[in-house]
Amino acid sequence: MKVDVSSIKYHLGAMKLVDEKIEIDDLSITGRVVEFPEPIHLELQVTNSGDEYLVTGRVHAMPIVECNRCLEKFKYPLNIEFMETISKKALDSDNLIDLDDSITEHLILEMPIKIICDENCKGLCPRCGQNLNLKECGCDRQVIDPRLIKLKDFFNNKD
Ligand SMILES: [Zn+2]
Ligand SMILES: [Zn+2]
Structure with missing residues (x-):
């Protein structure tokens, strides 16, 4: 210009x-x-x-x-x-x-x-990539705190 x-x-x-x-x-x-x-x-x-x-x-x-x-x-x-x-x-x-x-x-x-x-x-589903504004995909998107994973392993090993 x-x-x-x-x-x-x-x-x-x-x-x-x-x-x-x-x-x-x-x-x-x-x-x-x-x-x-x-x-x-x-x-x-x-x-x-x-x-x-x-x-x-x-x-x-x-x-x-x-x-x-x-x-x-x-x-x-x-x-x-x-x-x-x-x-x-x-x-x-x-x-x-x-x-x-x-x-x-x-x-x-x-x-x-x-x-x-x-x-x-709402962004995209981190699991399947679905645009969550358009529809709910039904994925389990629960985020596990990394500190709890250790605890979970501990209990799993006990079984
Ligand atoms: Zn957006
Ligand atoms: Zn999904």
Whole structure:
């Protein structure tokens, strides 16, 4: 996503509004693929602040993510506060600033490490893998405290 800043480049304090929807590629975040089937919406303000351009505003995205507990995919709304300063010296062109990397960076930073579809998500059965939100599989999921296993062995050996 490149923003044309030619209209503000000579005027200190001049400002340009960006209101655009752009398509972005899927991202791989901490080993998981996050899909962006819908365009992301940028509402940004670019200000010429002397040696740099200050970019502020919001980014709205609706990625498809996977629940950490049940592995179902669901839409996860992201509303990100965007803020970036871009040094004029670092620009390849006088007229364009490229926001791709910093948009990607913001999206990655805002994505929680653990995402669950619902706080009451029951997850998967550790025995058979059934999604317990959809149906109860009937497995015995009683977890035995490892300290009790020893005790159990002790009693079993006595028989
Ligand atoms: Zn879930
Ligand atoms: Zn099960």
